[in-house]
Amino acid sequence: MAWQLQLNLDRQSTTPLIEQLRSGIKSMIEAGALRPGAPLPSSRLLAADLRIARSVVVEAYQQLTAEGYLISVDRSGTRVANLAPAQDRAVTGASGEPALSTVSARWDLRTGLADVSGFPRAEWLTCLRRVLQTATPEHLEYPALAGAAELRSELTSYLGRVRAVRTTADTLMTTAGFAQGLALLSNMLLDLGHATVAVEDPGHPGQRRFLEDIGLRPVPVPVDDEGIDVQALAASEARAVLVTPVHQFPTGVVLSESRRAALVTWARKVDGIIVEDDYDAEFWFDDAERPPAVQGLAPERVVYGGSASKTLAPGLRIGWLAAPAHLTPVLERARARQDLGSSTIDQLGYADFIATGRLERHLRQMRRRYRERLEAFTAAVANLLPDFRLIGSPAGLHTFLAIPPYLGERALVDAAARRGVVVRGADHFAFHHRPPTPGLVVGDAVHSRDSLVGAASALAAAVRMIRTD
Template identity: 50%
Template sequence: MSLNLSLSIDAQSRETLAVQLRNAFRTQIEEGALRPGTRVPSSRQLAADLGVSRSVVVEAYEQLCAEGYLVSQHGSGTSVATAARTDLGSALTPDDRAPAAALCDLRTGGLHDSTFPRQDWIRAVSAVVTSAGRRELGYAPPSGLPVVRHTLAGYLGRVRGVRTRPEHLMITSGFAQGLALLCRELRDRGHDTLGVEDPGHPGEWEFIAEAGLRPVGIPVDGEGIRVDALAASGVRAALVTPASQFPTGATLSAQRRAHLVAWAEEVDGYVIEDDFDAALVAPAQRMPALQSLAPDRVIYAGSASKVLAPALRLGWLAIPPGLTARVERVRAGWDIGCSGLEQLAFARLIDTGAFDRHLRRLGADVQKRRQAVQQFVTRHLPDVTVLGRNGGLQAYLVLPARCAEEAMVQAARRRSVLIRGGRFYALRADDRPPALVLGYAGVRGPELGRGLAGIAAAYRETTGRGG
């Protein structure tokens, strides 16, 4: 293959070689340097050109194929997709938009836009704007309006058992900003690593690396993060999703919770609790926030992105009292706070009870979808196991060992169903079983049915089984 690519990768970088390579391709495709239809070098050729192992290139190509940037065809190699995406969204939602031709996008992302409570939001904004005076239209304090923090402290205590006070809450521009602030604070405290769940969220790992910490993958199992592995890793801070592990959906067990906070105490470290979709966990399985066990060691983080809409850019941190002033100082140097009007509208949504009603409706809808996926798998995908049945906006489907994960992803794609394999969410290459991660909340109900049918057909094609 004679095509020369101007790609450079840096062996000293905190990012893995595969991530660097994937990012380099994405940039070139998005900027138009690599045109749709352009053939890219074979993995063998590119590995030789760059002086890296072939598995690095294979991994990068597989992710780019799963994301719709590249297409790989038997016999004719790999080329830039004709419908390759040209925008990426935020760092935490790296690729949640479908190519125009896609029938059904079951990649993890978020909620379908029909779930946004438009009338409630319009009423809340209208009430806030109608009565806004000089104070409401002026600069809000960087950490958020006191009246909003007061409402939020009450809400988080009532719904999640969070033990905090308004003065230790900070309203952030989504969880992304909260995470960036915390990474900065950890770095200032001498940390250079952050333990992260593996599998987990690749967008977050990139984000953490950009914020100057090296993400260290810690395995998870049916009870959530393995605290024994965390303790052995040498890190002194960890980012976890205890309510519903992303993407396996496991709830962190009571015993693990106790071990996790004991570990944080022992290493004089911190746990960041990402509670972004706890409201959608089945009520019977919902446990109080981890933070309630150790408000001095657990930094609680929430977000409106997965319960309302990412466009609001609304998130919040409940910060241990000993850290609040320092995090506030860092924040003050970054921006002058979030939109006061939006904060007030959100608080009004809570105060009027509209938010609770919305979450009840949304939770019931999400659970119905989860059950539909489970029933479908039981009927049509023999030998497939669904992990974490109680939470999350995605189902982690463990495939039988004989099933080639990437072949399944590609077979689904040929049926215009976009889905990712488990490897996309893995930080360390290991020998975990093949899997699919099915985001079921971003499409309308009938579309979900069509997507599932496409997956069943892909399963039959790749395994020669299924009904």
């Protein structure tokens, strides 16, 4: 058996070994098993592995290099060449909007990104070193499906203190981000006999597709300036709903007190389940008191979900679900069908990061950074686009920019792209109901203050372009 390359040579064949080797590597490249840039074993190592003369490997490599399949890189050995033509890097919106080139765009204002340049590498490494030094043999075994007990304990305390979430370590599950949490919840709902899930409209198109792919039918429920319309929810006949109550995505509105009460009343009346996606509540910039999680009003009816994707980095894949006690066994059964748990070491590192106060120090720094950027963009809009207005709560990593009635949303998005600004209109997030206000959904987290002022200036130029056409 060859260990360095998945190739078998037939020494009984009439085909010369060099041709077998050349055609074998060529077939692997054409089939995609060897990707562009992949390193090949040195000729000496591969010859020893296949028990053939090194000259056979050298000649096969030379022939493939001459044919354009391989390249020889100084001090890096032999690698697979990039045979494919340069790809068009345009990004096509999921709702069928025209492709927007990110190559020529100067400002990419699409949502969903956090500023990972602020990731506290040294502090995170300190925590990982500490837990690696103290981890027991049990920590290196297969983890509990619900997650590391240390992290569940820290999250229980932290979420109760900062979000008024009422849960226990026994009813909290760690996940690989909220995406896995939503997959687990979707499978749980199917197990419980649900066929539909109500979703906010406008809302997250990726989550709608996610639910559909798993086998649930998303039912659109309109959103107004108080959040999700609970009367329309009651008329939908769905008994499960996915909501973003603190900073509705994408409008930014906050679910009002009366709607919160009505939502809980609805869930109790229909024996329903509320899934609360608290995706960016850590970043609240209003002087008014930040609303607590809805979960605290009805822990027996709400599954609370969150993650470290916006607060630290999505690459960590750390998330959590705080579920009612009677749903925890159903969630664990759904989890058992998917995987054997998440990385214990990363969970222990995050637990230490919380326990030592590093998370709160990091959040203070990032709140200040994001708030300054939002204030710079808000001031630029007031100065350069006086007919525009920012609606929703000043919070999170995106802003809803309402546009004046004399501008068409689609025309503005297209004109902005021609001025180097990639941004999505509110219609991109609509499902069935039109958004309550035409506008742009601006991701303002990853750009500097000066860059956001420049983006506002480019949007103003796009408005002038439309009005003079």
